[in-house]
Amino acid sequence: MSVFTTVTAAQLDAWLSNYSVGTLVRLEGIPAGIENTNYFVTTTQGRYVLTLFEKLKLHELPFYLNLMAHLSSHGIPSPRPIANRDNELLGELNGKPAALVTFLAGKDLADPQPDHCVQVGATLANMHLAGTSYPLRMDNPRGPKWWKAVMPEIVPFLAPEEAALLREEVRFQSLYRFSDLPRGAIHADLFRDNVLFDRRRITGVIDFYFACTDALLFDVAITINDWCMKNDGRLDPVRAAALLEAYRAIRPFTAIERGAWPVMLRAAALRFWVSRLYDFYLPRPGELTHAKDPGHFRRILMQHIANEYDLPQLAL
Amino acid sequence: MSVFTTVTAAQLDAWLSNYSVGTLVRLEGIPAGIENTNYFVTTTQGRYVLTLFEKLKLHELPFYLNLMAHLSSHGIPSPRPIANRDNELLGELNGKPAALVTFLAGKDLADPQPDHCVQVGATLANMHLAGTSYPLRMDNPRGPKWWKAVMPEIVPFLAPEEAALLREEVRFQSLYRFSDLPRGAIHADLFRDNVLFDRRRITGVIDFYFACTDALLFDVAITINDWCMKNDGRLDPVRAAALLEAYRAIRPFTAIERGAWPVMLRAAALRFWVSRLYDFYLPRPGELTHAKDPGHFRRILMQHIANEYDLPQLAL
Numbered sequence: 245m246s247v248f249t250t251v252t253a254a255q256l257d258a259w260l261s262n263y264s265v266g267t268l269v270r271l272e273g274i275p276a277g278i279e280n281t282n283y284f285v286t287t288t289q290g291r292y293v294l295t296l297f298e299k300l301k302l303h304e305l306p307f308y309l310n311l312m313a314h315l316s317s318h319g320i321p322s323p324r325p326i327a328n329r330d331n332e333l334l335g336e337l338n339g340k341p342a343a344l345v346t347f348l349a350g351k352d353l354a355d356p357q358p359d360h361c362v363q364v365g366a367t368l369a370n371m372h373l374a375g376t377s378y379p380l381r382m383d384n385p386r387g388p389k390w391w392k393a394v395m396p397e398i399v400p401f402l403a404p405e406e407a408a409l410l411r412e413e414v415r416f417q418s419l420y421r422f423s424d425l426p427r428g429a430i431h432a433d434l435f436r437d438n439v440l441f442d443r444r445r446i447t448g449v450i451d452f453y454f455a456c457t458d459a460l461l462f463d464v465a466i467t468i469n470d471w472c473m474k475n476d477g478r479l480d481p482v483r484a485a486a487l488l489e490a491y492r493a494i495r496p497f498t499a500i501e502r503g504a505w506p507v508m509l510r511a512a513a514l515r516f517w518v519s520r521l522y523d524f525y526l527p528r529p530g531e532l533t534h535a536k537d538p539g540h541f542r543r544i545l546m547q548h549i550a551n552e553y554d555l556p557q558l559a560l
Numbered sequence: 561m562s563v564f565t566t567v568t569a570a571q572l573d574a575w576l577s578n579y580s581v582g583t584l585v586r587l588e589g590i591p592a593g594i595e596n597t598n599y600f601v602t603t604t605q606g607r608y609v610l611t612l613f614e615k616l617k618l619h620e621l622p623f624y625l626n627l628m629a630h631l632s633s634h635g636i637p638s639p640r641p642i643a644n645r646d647n648e649l650l651g652e653l654n655g656k657p658a659a660l661v662t663f664l665a666g667k668d669l670a671d672p673q674p675d676h677c678v679q680v681g682a683t684l685a686n687m688h689l690a691g692t693s694y695p696l697r698m699d700n701p702r703g704p705k706w707w708k709a710v711m712p713e714i715v716p717f718l719a720p721e722e723a724a725l726l727r728e729e730v731r732f733q734s735l736y737r738f739s740d741l742p743r744g745a746i747h748a749d750l751f752r753d754n755v756l757f758d759r760r761r762i763t764g765v766i767d768f769y770f771a772c773t774d775a776l777l778f779d780v781a782i783t784i785n786d787w788c789m790k791n792d793g794r795l796d797p798v799r800a801a802a803l804l805e806a807y808r809a810i811r812p813f814t815a816i817e818r819g820a821w822p823v824m825l826r827a828a829a830l831r832f833w834v835s836r837l838y839d840f841y842l843p844r845p846g847e848l849t850h851a852k853d854p855g856h857f858r859r860i861l862m863q864h865i866a867n868e869y870d871l872p873q874l875a876l
Contacts, residue, residue: 371580
């Protein structure tokens with residue numbers, strides 16, 4: 245269950261008196277999510293999501309909240325944090341940092357089609373362009389430094405050939421330094437469960453709590469590795485072409501990005517393989533039930549390596 | 561007709577490439593409005609209103625656009641200006657300053673009931689509280705200085721008793737200086753046609769192009785003079801009490817506001833009587849068809865004067 249901190253209607257009603265969103269009508273815990281406590285909040289004015297931050301560091305929260313506000317002000321369908329009467333996006337409720345953001349209608353898709361990938365590619369490119377004017381910066385906490393740092397903790401749990409693959413891939417990635425790639429604010433977790441659709445239209449891009457400043461192409465690779473993946477760990481060329489072409493039409497790729505693409509697809513697979521291995525073998529208390537299969541991203545990584553000369557290309 | 565500057569689909573589509581709102585699906589001129597050119601714009605991402613500013617001064621536009629953005633970030637259902645790729649709310653299209661704001665669903669009401677007045681009072685109070693943290697300032701261009709300045713131009717057109725009433729009211733108002741009233745950003749034109757409802761819920765507060773910095777109570781008086789008015793120019797005590805109580809529950813009135821209230825109701829009537837007289841007798845070219853009956857606000861003013869001891873009271 246994902247309501248770590250209980251909020252009563254009376255507590256919330258009092259808290260909302262410091263906001264301009266009307267009075268509380270309904271409060272309902274949200275079971276999904278493993279990092280924060282989330283509630284659906286209905287007021288006389290509208291629907292919102294209340295988040296109490298359980299684990300994220302206080303100094304990181306302004307990056308996420310202001311990024312959502314920034315993207316939303318550019319027309320990106322991200323949740324919009326609501327400012328309180330002190331003009332702050334971040335408040336405190338029951339001893340936890342807390343934020344109220346707009347509720348976004350729509351459903352996530354289990355089985356995306358090429359048309360959906362077109363929407364995702366276009367929205368991702370728009371997010372990246374809108375993000376170029378975002379002034380805050382935050383290093384990627386799940387980048388090369390991180391996977392190098394946690395590898396020694398993970399390796400003892402792995403079979404020899406898995407350990408060898410992990411060591412080799414970390415070494416391979418360390419040979420590349422993509423300092424010339426276009427960088428900016430990235431979502432860094434734009435999986436299918438973080439995009440809401442109403443019919444064919446994207447109505448929501450949610451869960452910005454892995455967002456950071458990194459290579460835009462890394463975000464494209466993370467997105468492709470989920471949205472365009474077949475069951476065998478290989479990319480579906482039709483969906484991949486649809487997503488990449490829609491992205492490129494809004495933000496054309498650079499020549500350096502084209503060259504970096506195969507390596508970046510592997511980096512994006514490695515990042516989630518490592519974090520899933522870590523959550524699987526070194527779970528924090530109470531998190532066991534949420535651990536996802538690390539093998540999924542190991543298979544993707546292996547396919548990317550095996551199909552090096554057959555990956556979807558980036559058109560310039 | 562209110563499309564003073566024509567925008568073609570091709571022109572708009574090119575202009576939108578500097579925004580993150582998708583591509584143009586539909587463009588439709590809006591006949592209402594006498595100050596600006598307005599279009600409904602549908603893109604692959606959503607619905608918007610495009611406004612080309614025909615008469616407002618360029619240096620005033622940031623006050624309006626940032627106020628809408630500020631109120632919207634506080635949860636007030638005002639249009640939300642969309643920033644372009646240069647992170648600017650104000651662009652330029654066909655030689656005119658231009659802005660894209662979110663479309664708000666809902667219908668305005670011709671015949672508001674007490675329940676609607678409750679919503680309007682609460683929303684107005686929330687707007688005022690959210691506005692206290694708005695950093696920009698703009699003097700009211702339709703305040704005492706203005707009505708004193710234009711009176712000599714209007715008087716020659718008036719019948720003697722009308723001219724005497726106008727002179728006397730301007731003199732009466734000049735006896736009062738409400739420097740101790742709570743001040744802040746006010747809408748200053750919250751008439752029935754500027755509030756959109758979906759059933760009982762307010763879904764939109766629109767047309768911020770008279771907004772300014774002034775006494776909050778002046779805004780309450782302007783609003784009451786429209787929402788709670790009977791056909792005979794007297795206030796409906798039931799609707800007035802509903803609106804004022806809903807407002808007070810969110811922002812309690814001060815003792816000074818209570819004392820100023822009857823004078824403020826007259827000031828709010830005078831302001832619109834004068835502007836309607838001005839538009840009626842001294843229309844700018846092409847505006848004749850839009851002139852509204854000045855007599856409406858003369859009757860309201862006369863009733864406020866006649867019923868001095870029988871006006872709705874402000875509870876503290």
